[in-house]
Amino acid sequence: xKKYIFISLxxxxxxxxxxxxxxxxxxxxxxxxxxxxAGKWKTILGFQPxxxxxxxxxxxxxxxxxxxxxxxxxxxxNATPEDMANLRYWGTGGVLRWNEILRExxxxxxxxxxxxxxxxxxxxxxxxxxxxxxxxFANPPYAARAYAYVSAAQYDALVTAYFWKSRWKRLPAYxxxxxxxxxxxxxxxxxxxxxxxxxxxxxGTMLRxxxxxxxxxxxxxxxxxxxxxxxxxxxTASDLDAGEALGNTIAQLYIQRAxxxxxxxxxxxxxxxxxxxVFEDDCIARNEIPxxxxxxxxxxxxxxxxxxxxxxxxxxxxMVTTLxxxxxxxxxxxxxxxxxxxxRYYSQNQxxxxxxxxHFWADGVGTYTPPGHWNAIAAEEFxxxxxxxxxxxxxxxxxxxSLMDAAIVCWDAKYTYYNPRxxxxxxxxxxxxxxPNFPAYTSGHSTFSGAAAEILGYLVPSRxxxxxxxxxxxxxxxxxxxxHYRSDCTxxxxxxxxxxxxxxxxxxxxxxxx
Amino acid sequence: xxxHRLIVRIGAILLGAIPGQLKAQTDAxxxxxxxxxxxxxIMTATSSWNQYWEGTLLRxxxxxxxxxxxxxxxxxxxxxxxxxxxxxxxxxxxxxATAGTLTGLNGFQDFSLTAKYRLYRLKKNISTFSVFGxxxxxxxxxxxxxxxLPVSIGLGSRNLTMRAMLDxxxxxxxxxxSGSYIARSNIFIDRTAYYTTRxxxxxxxxxxxxxxxxxxxxxxNKEIVAEAVADVWxxxxxxxxxxxxxxxPSNQMNQTRIGxxxxxxxTRWKGISLTAAFYQTINGRNMxxxxxxxxxxxxxxxxxxxxxxxxxxxxx
Numbered sequence: 001x002k003k004y005i006f007i008s009l010x011x012x013x014x015x016x017x018x019x020x021x022x023x024x025x026x027x028x029x030x031x032x033x034x035x036x037x038a039g040k041w042k043t044i045l046g047f048q049p050x051x052x053x054x055x056x057x058x059x060x061x062x063x064x065x066x067x068x069x070x071x072x073x074x075x076x077x078n079a080t081p082e083d084m085a086n087l088r089y090w091g092t093g094g095v096l097r098w099n100e101i102l103r104e105x106x107x108x109x110x111x112x113x114x115x116x117x118x119x120x121x122x123x124x125x126x127x128x129x130x131x132x133x134x135x136x137f138a139n140p141p142y143a144a145r146a147y148a149y150v151s152a153a154q155y156d157a158l159v160t161a162y163f164w165k166s167r168w169k170r171l172p173a174y175x176x177x178x179x180x181x182x183x184x185x186x187x188x189x190x191x192x193x194x195x196x197x198x199x200x201x202x203x204g205t206m207l208r209x210x211x212x213x214x215x216x217x218x219x220x221x222x223x224x225x226x227x228x229x230x231x232x233x234x235x236t237a238s239d240l241d242a243g244e245a246l247g248n249t250i251a252q253l254y255i256q257r258a259x260x261x262x263x264x265x266x267x268x269x270x271x272x273x274x275x276x277x278v279f280e281d282d283c284i285a286r287n288e289i290p291x292x293x294x295x296x297x298x299x300x301x302x303x304x305x306x307x308x309x310x311x312x313x314x315x316x317x318x319m320v321t322t323l324x325x326x327x328x329x330x331x332x333x334x335x336x337x338x339x340x341x342x343x344r345y346y347s348q349n350q351x352x353x354x355x356x357x358x359h360f361w362a363d364g365v366g367t368y369t370p371p372g373h374w375n376a377i378a379a380e381e382f383x384x385x386x387x388x389x390x391x392x393x394x395x396x397x398x399x400x401x402s403l404m405d406a407a408i409v410c411w412d413a414k415y416t417y418y419n420p421r422x423x424x425x426x427x428x429x430x431x432x433x434x435x436p437n438f439p440a441y442t443s444g445h446s447t448f449s450g451a452a453a454e455i456l457g458y459l460v461p462s463r464x465x466x467x468x469x470x471x472x473x474x475x476x477x478x479x480x481x482x483x484h485y486r487s488d489c490t491x492x493x494x495x496x497x498x499x500x501x502x503x504x505x506x507x508x509x510x511x512x513x514x
Numbered sequence: 515x516x517x518h519r520l521i522v523r524i525g526a527i528l529l530g531a532i533p534g535q536l537k538a539q540t541d542a543x544x545x546x547x548x549x550x551x552x553x554x555x556i557m558t559a560t561s562s563w564n565q566y567w568e569g570t571l572l573r574x575x576x577x578x579x580x581x582x583x584x585x586x587x588x589x590x591x592x593x594x595x596x597x598x599x600x601x602x603x604x605x606x607x608x609x610x611a612t613a614g615t616l617t618g619l620n621g622f623q624d625f626s627l628t629a630k631y632r633l634y635r636l637k638k639n640i641s642t643f644s645v646f647g648x649x650x651x652x653x654x655x656x657x658x659x660x661x662x663l664p665v666s667i668g669l670g671s672r673n674l675t676m677r678a679m680l681d682x683x684x685x686x687x688x689x690x691x692s693g694s695y696i697a698r699s700n701i702f703i704d705r706t707a708y709y710t711t712r713x714x715x716x717x718x719x720x721x722x723x724x725x726x727x728x729x730x731x732x733x734x735n736k737e738i739v740a741e742a743v744a745d746v747w748x749x750x751x752x753x754x755x756x757x758x759x760x761x762x763p764s765n766q767m768n769q770t771r772i773g774x775x776x777x778x779x780x781t782r783w784k785g786i787s788l789t790a791a792f793y794q795t796i797n798g799r800n801m802x803x804x805x806x807x808x809x810x811x812x813x814x815x816x817x818x819x820x821x822x823x824x825x826x827x828x829x830x
Contacts, residue, residue: 017700017720017721018720019700019714019716019718019719019720020716020718021714021715021716022706022715022716023715024715100713103713104709104712104713107709107713108709111756111757111758111759112758113758114757114758132757294614294615295576295577295614296576296577296613296614297576347617350617352657352659355659355704356704359659359661359662359703359704359705360704360705360706362705363705364760365758365759365760366709366756366759366760367705367707367708367709368707368709368713373707376706376707376715423615427615429615430615430616430617430618431615431616431617432617432662433662434616434760435614435615435616482617
């Protein structure tokens with residue numbers, strides 16, 4: 001009998017297609033420190049939290065407020081299993097979950113448009129996001145910028161919220177009404193304005209701008225987050241409403257910045273005129289081989305003016321003087337030929353282990369991009385650290401500002417030097433992953449990874465060495481994949497590290513400690 | 515006298531088009547090997563497509579050009595009894611794209627072992643009706659790259675195939691129909707997160723099961739088999755390739771093919787068997803519109819004690 005049970009179990013296991021998803025196993029947020037003084041941390045945009053006031057909360061004996069407590073008690077009494085699952089999903093933390101949602105949207109929208117019948121390529125339009133080509137094409141620079149804006153806005157909004165929280169000192173609902181149970185860990189009491197609502201308020205507004213075709217989905221997630229918080233037994237409807245409103249207010253500051261940061265012009269095509277041709281002409285004038293699209297039909301290079309976007313951690317002038325890497329080996333030099341030879345070697349001598357490395361880090365079309373990959377890596381580390389929401393937001397803001405600024409520095413180098421890809425110079429070189437449609441020097445993956453490893457190594461010192469090794473592997477994966485020369489990788493890693501150092505400098509001075 | 519025919523038709527379910535999965539298909543015909551006969555040999559096949567279905571949209575891609583898959587490998591069939599045959603194959607697969615920069619891949623793909631059992635046979639004058647039950651397993655022989663479609667050499671799942679088949683022969687004319695259910699194991703890829711219709715944070719990919727139907731009719735005698743074949747592969751689930759995206763192993767890959775298949779066993783060179791086939795994909799989803807050609811060379815060894823009288827290649 002036992003034998004049959006055993007056999008049936010094996011058969012059942014064989015048929016079981018369920019997959020353990022890492023992010024479904026994350027623990028509920030339970031902060032070791034509440035960071036209740038975070039209202040004094042430095043905001044990224046440099047404003048004082050009291051610049052954006054909140055209305056005084058309803059007194060706890062107000063009839064309307066008492067009704068809100070009644071509503072929570074009723075909600076808890078009638079909670080369905082789906083409500084509880086939703087509670088546990090959001091209970092891991094709002095910053096974490098919205099970062100995941102953003103990564104998902106990036107992956108969904110990271111698809112280059114198909115060519116038109118005449119061989120030209122359509123450009124996605126924010127005004128018509130649902131008509132093909134869908135807006136946005138969430139390529140790595142676009143994604144890096146989206147991650148940065150969302151995370152930085154979340155951080156500033158939460159610092160503002162924490163300032164007002166410790167001002168108003170609203171007790172959690174379960175302490176005001178003994179019918180109400182705390183269904184999640186109470187991470188710091190002061191419930192007005194709600195930190196979670198600040199997060200969904202600020203993020204919802206940012207995402208509706210960045211992914212205008214996803215407004216319905218974004219609003220659904222927002223409603224679920226709100227419902228989870230009501231059920232949690234801490235914040236009342238008015239606490240949540242105040243948080244959402246404050247989040248919206250801070251989001252507007254970032255939307256203002258986004259409209260004027262230069263990203264809108266990054267495509268470098270105006271009324272069909274290819275403004276990016278200037279880079280090609282410069283390159284030819286220097287007597288070098290200019291980059292050429294290897295796609296068929298030839299696709300305009302990706303976001304040529306992204307190097308002109310306004311960075312978060314330094315100004316554009318600093319970038320040019322201190323962060324722009326020295327030129328790559330001349331395409332006419334012996335050094336270049338040697339580098340090309342090495343790429344040819346990796347193209348022709350594939351091993352399973354190198355293929356694994358190439359594909360582990362590829363993060364190409366249809367993925368959350370390299371910045372998203374570093375966000376996923378960071379999230380898995382952060383869940384172990386039992387941080388408060390505001391510290392989560394700070395960490396992602398520092399990471400994602402580094403990644404966006406790394407994209408800017410890298411794109412500046414790519415178009416300044418306009419260096420050809422190995423396969424362009426030697427068309428016998430086959431690539432082990434998709435060949436990106438922009439110049440080679442420096443490697444984007446390397447720059448992103450250098451920046452990410454540097455700031456993450458500061459935030460999680462025990463993992464500094466591991467991050468550094470991961471960055472080195474990510475960097476080399478592009479050489480193994482035969483899409484980059486070694487100098488693209490080493491120069492990218494080095495300039496990324498410098499970008500990360502700016503973030504570390506900021507982190508040391510923002511008042512948060514560590 | 516055992517009168518069972520050697521099986522040498524190797525169809526190759528060229529799931530090929532996109533995934534490049536090639537599979538022996540002698541388990542889809544109504545022919546059995548006699549007891550103690552072993553038929554072994556080499557099969558080669560090639561497929562090519564320059565259009566594919568992105569979801570249901572048929573398109574070309576100038577960055578791939580034509581995707582060509584070639585396969586070569588040993589294949590054999592063993593007559594355990596006259597009712598039970600065991601069939602194996604182990605293809606070596608090589609892929610390449612004629613345009614763009616993407617590399618091709620190559621390597622040994624999946625070992626498959628199939629038991630084909632004749633459950634029932636009714637002979638009446640000049641007609642024969644047979645029922646078969648067939649079960650097979652296949653498993654990758656190495657951890658090849660699955661997640662670089664369309665140049666991956668296979669999809670990487672372990673498959674359990676269960677098939678029922680009916681065969682009717684009248685003089686030298688026959689019709690055969692079979693239906694299969696293919697249970698597929700999950701696979702593991704080289705990255706830790708991927709997007710299907712949502713983001714999944716795992717390196718494990720759920721592979722939907724599939725069904726396969728095969729219909730064939732034609733002429734067979736002791737020297738020749740000539741038949742027309744149609745088959746349909748349907749994946750029970752999975753998702754469509756989104757616009758201008760890369761294919762993924764758990765896409766809903768469907769295809770319908772028609773083709774011709776022939777075999778020649780010259781009477782004056784007893785034991786030798788030559789096969790050739792041609793197929794064309796006529797409809798599909800998330801797969802290439804492939805043309806497929808196959809050729810095989812086999813020899814039948816006799817391990818029964820009655821040496822000399824041995825090799826009966828006549829169908830009945």
